[in-house]
Each structure stands twice: as C-alpha cells, then as structure tokens.
Amino acid sequence: MERVIEVESLTKKFGAFTAVDSISFHVKKGEIFGFLGANGAGKTTAMKMLIGISHPTSGKATVAGFDVFTEAESIKKNIGYMSQKFALYDDLTVKENITFYGGIYGLSRAKIKIKTQQLIEELGLEDIANNMVGSLPLGWKQKLAFSVALLHNPKIVFLDEPTGGVDPITRRQFWEMIYKTANQGTTIFVTTHYMDEAEYCDRVSIMVNGNIEALDTPKNLKKQFSAHSMNDVFLKLARG
C-alpha cells in the first residue's frame, strides 16, 4: 500500500518546551487515520507541521510525497484542511464561499459552477444556497466546510476536531461523508475527542505529552490494553 504521509522523529520545540517529541508514523492511501490525544498532548501542533503552516524543529516528514521543510506550498496544493475553528466566511453566502475557496485553489469559473451545483445538491442546501453562512446551524456549517475542503480533489484531508459541538445525528452523517470520501481513495487524517468516532477509524494513534504512546487498529488496541472500548484504552493511556 502506498504511503501518503511519512513521519520520522518529527519534533517541535517552543523555547524549552517540547510540544511534539520525536514522533514517527505513516499513513496509507485511502486510510482513515485517527489522531487522538488529550488537550495539550501536541496533536494540533503535529498536524500544523504536516499541513505546512508550522516549521518543524527537527526530524523528517513527507506529505503526499513532498517534504514539509522545503515543499510546504506543494503540500498545500494536495491537501484539504478543516480546522476546529469554523473557517468559512460568515458574511458570504454558501455559494460565495464555495466560489472563493474554489477560486484560490485555482479552479476555473466554469468548473466552480459545476462543483457548486453538485455540492449543493449533495448536501441538500438548494433552499439556502444564497443565505449567509453565518445564519446556518453549526452542523450544516461543518458539513459544508468539509465539502469545501474537498473541492480541489485533494489526496489527503486533515480534519481537526471536525465534529466538536455537533449533535449526534449530524455527527453520524458527517462520518458517513468521511467514509464515502475515503472509499473514493482520499486519505483522511482526523483528530477527535469522541471515542466512539475513534472506533470508526482504520487505525488510531494516541498522543500523550508529545509522544505517540499507541498506534494500531482499534481492535488491536483494545486487545493490547485489555479494554472493552476505545474510551478505556484512552483513559488507561492518558492517565499514565
């Protein structure tokens, strides 16, 4: 299986504090990779290095075949990103947001038009396509943001706590979208605090204090830590 993310001894220090301490792992093409950890464990910092907005202190990493040290801008062409902070413009309409992000990824106006039509149909947003995004419920916004992150057909999508604060039904729909995307060959790199979501992942890594303490399929992890659920696994690791 082709490896789309390869990380070796990747480290990020802020002064004397080591946020990410020499982590190594890889992610395969089409995989749903769960990136777990308590708040402050270093997940977001690690992810920011992979998406090219934070310079690593040391180590090696390639994303979609490009080096994070020297080819960050090439990485950006090949990935999608959805942050935990809502990243669409509240004062633009659904259509305008799609047009803008499609535009800055270099899609042509004609292509954007087609994509917009598709996307609005898929999400069932026909009635509110010309409403301001700020007026949509959070769950819809998150689904829209995910779709926008996929506009340019990226090889990998990074999702940073995409379902934070979203109701269970919408979370379910969201994960259906993730599965569908993964089935089409797109790699999903997702962080979450919901352990039921961790069960949906192909493989899961758990970060504690800047280190990856465990990495395997949910099934194997549960076996390894003789736990009933990913929740138990997480608690055993995070409490130390």
Place this chain on the structure above:
Amino acid sequence: MKILGFIIQKEFKQIFRNKGMLPIIFVMPIVQLLILSNAATFDIKNIKFSYIDHDHTPTSRALIEQFDASTYFNVVTDFPSENKAQSAMLKGDVDVVLEIPNHFERNLVKGKNIPLGVTINAIDGAAAGVENVYITQILQRFNKAIQLNVFQPTNALSKPVNILTIPSFWYNKTLNYKTYMVPGILVLLVTMITLFLSGMNIVREKEIGTLEQINVTPIRKREFIIGKLFPFWVLGLAILSIGLIIAKFVFNVPIVGNLGLMYLYTSIYILVILGIGLFISNFTDTQQQAMFISWFFMVIFILMSGLFTPIESMPKWAQLITEFNPIKYFVEVMRMVMLKGSLLNDILPQLLKTLLYAFVMNGLAVWKYRKTT
C-alpha cells in the same frame, strides 16, 4: 492573476456587506470634512476685552472706542481696580485687560512715552500672540492719529513719515483659512480610512480563524496581499474624489492644478499607507491592538505633518523626523497642486520620496508576512 480576481471579489463583497463599516467609510469623511474645515480656524475673533481707565479723559475714551469698533474685540466691561480685573481673568470672564494710566492724555499731548498695561490670558500661547498683534496694531494706529493732531501746527519737517506696507498674499488672496485647511483635512481623511481599514482587515481574519484556512491553501503571499489591499486602494481614491467635490462645490476652494497629477500622487501615497497598515497587522493579533498602534502613528503623523503647525518652526530634530512622515508630503503636494497649480516637476521630490517609501513599506510588509509560524 485569476486567483487575484476571486480575492478582490470577495473583499469588495465583504466591505459592502458590513453595515457597520460602510457609513464609517463614506459618511464619516464627509461629515468630518464639513465640520473640521469650518471649525479648525486660525482666525481669532470675539476676544473678551476689558479695561481699567485711570485717566477718564476724552483721549482715553477715544482709545477704548477703537477697540470697541474693531471686529476682533468685544468690550465686555471696565474694572475700577487691578484686583477686580485679575480675578475676572482668573475666572475666564475676560481675555485681555488694558490699563490706561493717570495723566494719559496730558502726557500724550506733551509727547512723552506712556506705558500702557496690557494683560493677556496666554494659556493658549498662539492665540495670545495673535491678540497681542491686534492690540499693537490698534495702539499704533491710534498713536499715529494723535501725533498728527498734536504736531500739525509745527513746521513740515517734523511731520511723521508714514511707512505703509501693502501686503500681497499669493495663492490664497483673501487669507481664507478654509482654502488652507480643506486640502489638509482631505489628506487626513484619505489617510485615516485607508490605514485603519487595511490595518484591521487582515487581523480580523486572524481573529475569526479564516487566515489559518487561507494559509493552508497554495495561495501566493503576493496574490493574497494585493487582493486584500487593492479594494482599499480603490476606496482611498473614491474618498479623495468625494472630498475634492466637496472642496470645490461646498467650500469653493480653488482647484488650480492638474487633477490627474493629484490622482497620480494619491494613488502612490495610498500604497505607502496600505503598506504601513499591513505591516501593523503582521505584528498584531487582535483588531484592538491594530487600532491602538494605528492611532499612535496617526497622531504623530498628523501633529508633525505641517497641517496645524508649520514644520519650519519645529526644532531641528523634529524636522528630521518629519522627513519620514508620509502625511507631510501629501499635505505639501495637495496644497501645492490644488492652490498653486504646481506641475509634475515641482512635486517630483515628494513624488519620488513617496514612491521609495511605498516600495520599502510594502516590501517589508510582504517579507514579514508569513504563511508559516
């Protein structure tokens, strides 16, 4: 280039959708221009004048008459004693006290020097200076008239020689302060609006989190920044246009020079201000911080621009600082082109300095802008 279009389109939509910002951009400058141009006057009128007359003669009364007749002075009251006058000035009831000594008339006729006591409230030093000039003028005129009266009977040789100066004021013939102030205030408005808007714009995206999203896209720094600043460049020129229309049709300020030259200079000048705004937004994390820093620079720029106080009368070191003040050049150019009809050759030094400034500021700002941390 294609990407640039998408950014500019988005920025314009957001600017025109911001119901709180739109009036600030378009109504505020008009109101400020109308109010400030009428209020920021250097003319001093309605000076509260009072006197202590120890002489009580026709001559002393005639002198008071002179002040009463002047349009600058309002004769408020007379005081029986110096103490009363002092306490009135302390309370702010009077601005000027003129004390006429005993035997004023008698000594004047004899041709003796007579000391007159003039007390001026000088808390506002500039105003006090102007008041002093007015008073001296009135006294001299009065003195001359008396001398003529007194010396008439004697021979022609001792007839006082009148030296008359006829001033001719160029470029602002009637010394209309509005002609002088309107171009300057217009400069301030264009500067303030473009600096504040550009300074806060990128910080705003930092605050709401969309900047991180932008930084994850393959967008080029150059494209993003040009796309962000271009709308404000257009807005700055729009404000200039509105201001020029008001200057011409409301204040009747003569627009002698070439409009094209004004626009040419302004379009370069706005680049400087946008560069400064962008530079500020690189160093700040919230709109509040950006606003405070912008204000800090704005106040220094305004006070050291030569708009309200002449740069020539500043100390040497301060004059050196003004060399780095973009507003100074803009004020100079606007007054030169608008009022004197200066040509490209005349404003070339300012134009080149501004151009250099624009390159340096924008270069620094683009260089400092980081997609990665």
